[in-house]
Every structure is written in C-alpha cells, then in structure tokens.
Amino acid sequence: MRYWIQIILSLLLGGGIYLIYRSEDLLMFSWAERSGLGGVISFLRSLAIADVELADWVLYSLPDALWLFAFCLFFIWVWQGQQGKLASAWRLFPAVVALVWECGQLTPFVSGTFDPIDLFFYLLAAVLAYGQR
Numbered sequence: 179m180r181y182w183i184q185i186i187l188s189l190l191l192g193g194g195i196y197l198i199y200r201s202e203d204l205l206m207f208s209w210a211e212r213s214g215l216g217g218v219i220s221f222l223r224s225l226a227i228a229d230v231e232l233a234d235w236v237l238y239s240l241p242d243a244l245w246l247f248a249f250c251l252f253f254i255w256v257w258q259g260q261q262g263k264l265a266s267a268w269r270l271f272p273a274v275v276a277l278v279w280e281c282g283q284l285t286p287f288v289s290g291t292f293d294p295i296d297l298f299f300y301l302l303a304a305v306l307a308y309g310q311r
Contacts, residue, residue: 195241235299239298250308273307276300
C-alpha cells in the first residue's frame with residue numbers, strides 16, 4: 179500500500195507541475211483539449227500563484243524524476259518477493275531506460291538535449307526508489 183501512495187503522489191505532483199506551470203504549447207495540452215479536459219486544466223492553471231517563478235530544475239527536471247520514481251516503485255512492487263536475474267533486471271528496467279535515454283541524447287541517434295541536471299535527478303529518483311526495498 180505504501181508503494182501505491184508514493185506512486186500516486188509522485189505522478190500527481192509531476193503531472194501537476196506540467197499542467198499548471200509548463201507552456202501550453204506542449205502536445206499534451208492539445209490532447210487534453212480534445213479529450214474535454216481543457217476547461218479543467220484552465221481552471222487549475224488559474225489557481226496557480228501567477229507571480230511565483232519556479233526554478234528551471236523544478237519545471238523541467240523534477241517532473242520527469244518524479245515519474246521515474248513512480249515507475250521504479252511500480253516495477254519494485256510488481257516484482258516484490260521474486261528472486262533471480264530476471265526479477266532484478268525488470269526492477270532496474272525503468273532507471274536503466276531513463277539513464278540510457280538521457281545519455282543517448284549526447285549522440286545524434288536520440289532526440290532531445292542532454293542535461294546533466296536531468297541525469298542527476300534521474301539518479302536521485304532511482305536511488306530513492308530502490309533504497310525503499
């Protein structure tokens with residue numbers, strides 16, 4: 179149960195930062211509009227304190243780290259009590275994908291811009307999640 183509470187809170191906080199403070203130019207806002215949630219999101223954005231300026235790491239790195247934390251906890255929950263290499267590999271899967279993807283952005287093969295702050299927050303999220311086992 180504690181995993182689920184942490185998973186849900188992490189997803190809500192990370193998603194909330196995106197929905198309330200990120201630019202409405204992001205693709206997710208057009209999806210929300212098409213799904214009928216545009217009014218709800220506009221209302222939530224209106225509740226935000228307009229003159230609060232969040233640090234870049236809060237806007238851009240923290241939400242992804244929170245989602246990775248939730249993803250890691252989910253895989254830990256799914257594979258809890260299981261032993262062996264397969265279970266260990268699956269528990270590590272979310273963190274490995276995030277870290278490889280971020281580092282892959284240093285190459286021309288992965289889209290995006292490498293950010294050492296993202297890498298730091300991914301590592302922190304993984305350590306915090308795996309430290310709960």
